[in-house]
Amino acid sequence: MPFGYLGKRLLHLVFVLLGVSLIVFLMLRLIPGDPARLLLGEFASAEDLARLRAQMGLERPLPVQYGLYLGRLLQGDLGRSLRNGAPVAAEIGQRLTATIELAVAAMAIAAFLGIAAGVVSAVRPYSLFDTLAMLLALVGVSMPVFWLGLMLMYLLAVRFPVLPLMGRIGMGNEPEALTGLMLVDTLLDGGPEAFLEALEHLVLPAFTLATVPMAVIARITRSSMLEVLQQDYVRTARAKGLDESVVILRHALRNALLPIVTVLGLNLGLLLSGAVLTETIFSWPGLGRYVVDSLMARDYAAVQGCILVFAVIMAVINLVVDLAYAALDPRIRFHA
Amino acid sequence: MRRIPIIVTAALFVLVSFSGGSAAETPRTGGTLVWGRGGDSVTLDLAQATDGESIKAGIQVLENLVIFGKDSMNVEPQLAESWSVSEDGLTWTFKLRKGVKFHDGYPFNARAVYDSFARVIFKEHPYHGYGQWKYVSLSLAPVKDIRVIDDYTIALVTEKPYAPLLNNLALWLCPIVSPRAMAEYKDKIGMHPVGTGPFKFKSWVKDDQIVLERNPDYWGEKARVDRIVLKAIPEPSARLMALQSGTVDIADDLDPDSIALVRKNPKLAVIERPSINVGYLAFNTQKPRFQDPRVRVALSHAIDKETIIRSIFAGLAIPAKNPFPPSIWSYNDKIAPYEYNPQKARKLLEEAKFDFNSEIELWAMPVSRAYMPEPVKTAELIQSYFAAVGVKAKIVRHEWGAYLSKTQNGEHDLCMLGWLGGNADPDNFLYGLLSADTAKPPAANVAFWKNAEFTELCLKAQKTFNKAERTQLYLRAQEIFHAEAPWIPIAHSTIVRCYSKKLHEVPLRPNGLNSFPMVWKEK
Numbered sequence: 001m002p003f004g005y006l007g008k009r010l011l012h013l014v015f016v017l018l019g020v021s022l023i024v025f026l027m028l029r030l031i032p033g034d035p036a037r038l039l040l041g042e043f044a045s046a047e048d049l050a051r052l053r054a055q056m057g058l059e060r061p062l063p064v065q066y067g068l069y070l071g072r073l074l075q076g077d078l079g080r081s082l083r084n085g086a087p088v089a090a091e092i093g094q095r096l097t098a099t100i101e102l103a104v105a106a107m108a109i110a111a112f113l114g115i116a117a118g119v120v121s122a123v124r125p126y127s128l129f130d131t132l133a134m135l136l137a138l139v140g141v142s143m144p145v146f147w148l149g150l151m152l153m154y155l156l157a158v159r160f161p162v163l164p165l166m167g168r169i170g171m172g173n174e175p176e177a178l179t180g181l182m183l184v185d186t187l188l189d190g191g192p193e194a195f196l197e198a199l200e201h202l203v204l205p206a207f208t209l210a211t212v213p214m215a216v217i218a219r220i221t222r223s224s225m226l227e228v229l230q231q232d233y234v235r236t237a238r239a240k241g242l243d244e245s246v247v248i249l250r251h252a253l254r255n256a257l258l259p260i261v262t263v264l265g266l267n268l269g270l271l272l273s274g275a276v277l278t279e280t281i282f283s284w285p286g287l288g289r290y291v292v293d294s295l296m297a298r299d300y301a302a303v304q305g306c307i308l309v310f311a312v313i314m315a316v317i318n319l320v321v322d323l324a325y326a327a328l329d330p331r332i333r334f335h336a
Numbered sequence: 337m338r339r340i341p342i343i344v345t346a347a348l349f350v351l352v353s354f355s356g357g358s359a360a361e362t363p364r365t366g367g368t369l370v371w372g373r374g375g376d377s378v379t380l381d382l383a384q385a386t387d388g389e390s391i392k393a394g395i396q397v398l399e400n401l402v403i404f405g406k407d408s409m410n411v412e413p414q415l416a417e418s419w420s421v422s423e424d425g426l427t428w429t430f431k432l433r434k435g436v437k438f439h440d441g442y443p444f445n446a447r448a449v450y451d452s453f454a455r456v457i458f459k460e461h462p463y464h465g466y467g468q469w470k471y472v473s474l475s476l477a478p479v480k481d482i483r484v485i486d487d488y489t490i491a492l493v494t495e496k497p498y499a500p501l502l503n504n505l506a507l508w509l510c511p512i513v514s515p516r517a518m519a520e521y522k523d524k525i526g527m528h529p530v531g532t533g534p535f536k537f538k539s540w541v542k543d544d545q546i547v548l549e550r551n552p553d554y555w556g557e558k559a560r561v562d563r564i565v566l567k568a569i570p571e572p573s574a575r576l577m578a579l580q581s582g583t584v585d586i587a588d589d590l591d592p593d594s595i596a597l598v599r600k601n602p603k604l605a606v607i608e609r610p611s612i613n614v615g616y617l618a619f620n621t622q623k624p625r626f627q628d629p630r631v632r633v634a635l636s637h638a639i640d641k642e643t644i645i646r647s648i649f650a651g652l653a654i655p656a657k658n659p660f661p662p663s664i665w666s667y668n669d670k671i672a673p674y675e676y677n678p679q680k681a682r683k684l685l686e687e688a689k690f691d692f693n694s695e696i697e698l699w700a701m702p703v704s705r706a707y708m709p710e711p712v713k714t715a716e717l718i719q720s721y722f723a724a725v726g727v728k729a730k731i732v733r734h735e736w737g738a739y740l741s742k743t744q745n746g747e748h749d750l751c752m753l754g755w756l757g758g759n760a761d762p763d764n765f766l767y768g769l770l771s772a773d774t775a776k777p778p779a780a781n782v783a784f785w786k787n788a789e790f791t792e793l794c795l796k797a798q799k800t801f802n803k804a805e806r807t808q809l810y811l812r813a814q815e816i817f818h819a820e821a822p823w824i825p826i827a828h829s830t831i832v833r834c835y836s837k838k839l840h841e842v843p844l845r846p847n848g849l850n851s852f853p854m855v856w857k858e859k
């Protein structure tokens with residue numbers, strides 16, 4: 001195992017996070033808008049405003065503010081929300097699990113359907129299925145998530161109510177928040193019926209969120225598979241008399257996976273940090289909405305905390321993708 | 337002979353349709369009221385709250401000494417049974433309700449009132465550091481001392497006589513919170529509100545839902561529904577679908593198109609009330625070209641408010657002629673509004689020798705508010721009205737924070753702004769936004785209009801505790817405002833509540849903030 005490599009990457013991560021913290025800190029203060037002013041709006045008196053600014057620590061010089069922030073950060077404290085004074089770490093924690101559940105479900109749908117469509121299209125290029133699948137993929141990439149979500153919601157939850165309209169589980173059936181992941185919590189605390197209900201609630205938002213990555217994955221899989229299927233070793237495998245499914249799934253697909261894994265990783269990162277629209281339409285209490293609301297209110301501490309969390313998520317996903325390369329292609333080696 | 341039954345039937349029909357279709361049914365206890373709203377609450381410690389979503393949830397749980405009526409802004413007793421003001425107008429003595437308990441079992445008494453108020457205004461109070469008291473100037477700032485007379489009597493002492501204090505105490509900003517809970521939860525009291533209200537706080541999943549349960553030990557008439565679930569549904573179309581499909585019983589803040597759909601739906605109901613806000617255009621009266629009242633009156637004639645209300649507010653507003661709306665007492669309805677008359681406007685401007693060659697700056701708000709739903713479109717309309725009388729106007733935009741700071745420093749020619757008079761006291765509008773005292777930068781009086789007689793009337797009214805006398809003072813103040821025209825008041829928006837007809841006895845206060853103990857739900 002490449003432990004030396006892993007150590008080096010983790011060390012890099014520390015510097016990356018330091019850089020991110022400084023850039024986000026400065027950028028937030030460069031954009032116009034005073035948090036105290038935005039919080040109090042047009043109804044505040046000058047005294048109220050001055051008192052709140054002092055309480056928020058906004059009167060101090062920027063280097064002092066950053067120093068204090070960094071000092072707390074090194075102790076694992078993300079600070080307190082300027083809007084409600086709650087610890088940012090707790091605010092993020094509550095929402096992160098909802099976002100993870102939605103993003104992972106969406107990614108699972110996107111990966112399964114996307115890879116399947118891509119493989120079949122590559123095996124039968126220019127067939128009716130290929131044409132239809134790639135057309136759908138084109139529509140999927142260009143479809144506004146917002147519109148698709150509302151349409152699916154109207155059709156499947158209002159017009160023909162087969163799926164729930166919004167939220168993570170029916171009112172009154174909430175399990176105890178043991179992990180924050182509704183599917184897991186319903187299994188631990190609610191039983192199979194509650195689990196199925198949570199699953200039903202997940203279908204529409206996850207499918208909506210999955211459309212764009214699904215389309216991208218289908219197209220990448222198709223082109224990557226087409227290239228691999230032309231290789232000599234595929235011909236050799238077929239010449240050996242191997243079953244076609246073994247040739248395609250074990251020999252061709254595994255070698256075609258490298259670009260797909262890259263796209264998977266990239267998209268998972270995007271889903272985890274940018275599911276704002278889907279979360280808004282389906283009233284999903286995730287981190288995307290939180291970061292946008294925080295940004296609108298110039299809640300510096302909350303935005304800084306969220307961006308740091310996103311940076312860690314992206315770095316970890318990149319690391320996992322890199323490690324996956326080696327598992328998929330034995331020719332790839334890591335050097336510490 | 338046949339006429340009487342027809343009239344009676346018609347009257348009954350009006351009554352029945354006004355109350356949601358089933359006044360004859362007996363109220364039912366039980367069920368869950370699901371309330372779909374645009375966002376989550378920020379804090380449920382209302383002394384720290386600045387947003388409507390926090391207040392909506394918090395007022396179900398927390399109560400005040402006094403409160404506004406359920407459908408009006410008249411102050412009524414709540415946790416105080418009665419009150420009196422000393423002759424010098426400085427000491428307000430409240431007799432408290434006995435036998436009331438907080439949701440945690442702690443008894444309600446003068447000590448609880450003391451701690452709830454003292455934490456906000458006294459820096460040395462042990463709980464002061466647990467919160468950000470953001471709107472003190474709107475609530476308890478005039479109070480300089482709090483005296484516990486006995487277990488059920490408390491006195492608030494102000495520095496100078498201040499009649500609007502009673503209305504301030506009815507605001508969400510002055511809740512009485514359990515002292516035991518304040519000591520236990522410290523700076524997390526906003527996540528664990530403990531009051532005396534008809535509903536108890538049960539749970540809160542951030543950005544998702546807040547669950548409140550009936551308080552079985554409530555001192556007054558017990559709540560009818562078992563629980564209230566406040567669901568955050570940020571997307572307005574999703575909120576409408578949730579109401580149409582029966583997922584929620586009430587949907588807040590729908591857009592005008594959605595409200596029209598709700599009106600057509602036989603299963604849904606809409607109630608409307610004039611709000612307590614005003615959207616206005618303020619002249620910077622310190623700028624030479626707006627110093628002449630004739631110019632301000634002329635431009636008041638240039639604007640067609642009816643068209644603005646039809647096209648921008650989708651009809652959900654009434655034209656404004658005074659600085660505050662008719663839902664607030666002492667509104668001067670005798671004042672004749674400046675009618676829309678471009679020819680008259682042009683003539684008046686010529687008489688006042690207005691310089692038609694130079695361009696004026698018309699500042700448009702960058703954010704949408706109930707009193708100004710589409711500020712930029714409104715500014716464009718006003719720009720065209722001004723052009724029609726020969727006045728060239730350039731629309732200026734700034735980021736919201738900068739907009740507020742710059743207008744408060746008087747950098748504008750004309751600016752759009754508005755006000756929601758939370759405590760529903762005329763003083764809040766007249767003294768707060770138009771007196772000479774508030775015309776110093778950073779000024780709330782963004783017209784920088786300094787009229788000695790007007791200010792004097794406002795100050796006198798603050799010291800007058802007889803409502804009839806105060807009314808006379810405010811009626812006169814509105815006449816001066818009208819003659820001098822430091823603002824062009826544009827509109828007072830209408831507040832709307834859309835809900836399922838399964839709900840009954842749904843109240844709507846002109847500020848849109850109600851507690852729901854008497855609401856009941858059909859099976």
